[in-house]
Amino acid sequence: MIEEENKLIKRRIEKLEEIKALGIDPYYNGFSPEYFLNDILNKYKDIDSEKLKSINTNFKIAGRIISIRDFGKAAFLKLKDVSGTLQVYCQKNVLGEQYALYKKLDVGDIIGIEGNVFKTKTQEVTINATKLHLLTKSIRPLPEKFHGLQDKELRYRQRYVDLIVNDDVRETFFKRSKIIALIREFMINNKFLEVETPMLHKLVGGAAAKPFVTHLNALDIDMYLRIAPELYLKRLVVGGLERVFEINRNFRNEGMDLKHNPEFTMMEFYCAYKEYNFLLDFTEELFDYLLNNLDLGKKITYGGLEIDFSRPFKRIKFIDALKEIGELTDDIISDKDQCLKLALQLEKKVDENTSHAKILAELFDALVEPKLINPTFVTHYPVEISPLAKKNKQDPLFTDRFELFIANMEIANGFSELNDPFDQKERFIKQLEERNKGDEEASMYDEDYIVALEYGLAPTAGEGIGIDRLVMLLTNNTSIRDVILFPLMK
């Protein structure tokens, strides 16, 4: 990479050599800062500049140089570290011999500074450098100081550069970290146990999706990257870990767009002795917890939409949503041929072999989902497309299941878990039939999971929440790539 013919890089490598010639190690690692830059700023921003002169304010700090304003015999440098930025003043008559080192520095270099705090004419807290340490010479020029890095492709591919120059990106990922920490806190407060289950699966299950295939050399077998942790988490409930959750990656071999990345983060949790109604309230509580702790209030703006999280969220049955929001009639909904015709008109990938329920789900995606802005629980999904959910007592064609939609995105999916091993066996067989008909997203038959159910799964409610999409909502990013540090790029 370095051999590239770039004059700016060449010049920086020359400076590197000149620094070595001065007897200085350009990658010296014996210096450790005592404070974050923001700590110094906060400590002194409200202290009078006269008073500053009378107190001892000698500090060791470090950071990357993000700007230099040079006056010949003095200069202002702006340093940046993980906490923020702080200005440093370098004067020739103070630094003496070390001023020669200063003259070899560039924007992008990482330096350590020892010096005293003072305030400039404009009252900016600044460190007057008495000692300068070069910690890392940077030989690649950073993007322009004013516009930063705009090229989306470069930003995703070279996220490290994006993070150096674009503060809003840093904020998004700080916030992502905080959101996940809050979720974890909320779950643990509610007596859930955090667990980790396998990423490498021998069978595909727990969701409707095409898997990634990989190979295990030791056993010479193909394996699948998991599409969901569901079946393992429920095995743990069988094992008596009555409340479990996992925040981790799932992999689905599907298209990529603003809402889909092939690997994405989900939280799944299972709670014994509860049913799906509990999950609706629990999910609302989780949102409350997040919004409160992030100081977002009840209404947020997302991509130009106003979203109202006031409780209770709207609740509507799947079929009612098709009627009231999708504007379909009972006659159409109950007639598979008419549904198929309509789905084909909407250019959905369906054919005669597609089940009635799956066609309805496609119609829902096309006609209802685009209209769901405020948080909405859609409940009672058809049993054929809910192979792991318990049937509804009143109407066994439907299940005790819901999905939560916000801003036209599916955010969560939960249900009363099917714990009848005989029923589960039949559903698996139905899935196999769908698979044989060509549905590559249908699940496989998981014999051991049936055995686990035969030992007895307590009545359990379970839910998955898409963390990336949740972060999108709470950080006002309309592309999933903007909430994933290293999104998949071709």
Add this chain to the structure above:
RNA sequence: GGGUCGUUAGCUCAGGCGGUAGAGCAGUAGCCUUUUAAGCUAUUGGCCGCAGGUUCGACUCCUGCACGACCCA
């Protein structure tokens, strides 16, 4: 998968009835010890995404490809 648009200096962007390209920042040389996108003077820097075609001549027009963004599915 389909459509639209984009790809020009390290970065951010202009430009062109077809005649080998410009600015700001960055860099370099100089002046400047309280700047805030510091200022002033001078100046270096380009396979105009890749490949082919049309043409006396292509960075510009045409075709294909790659990568990306957005829209649709």
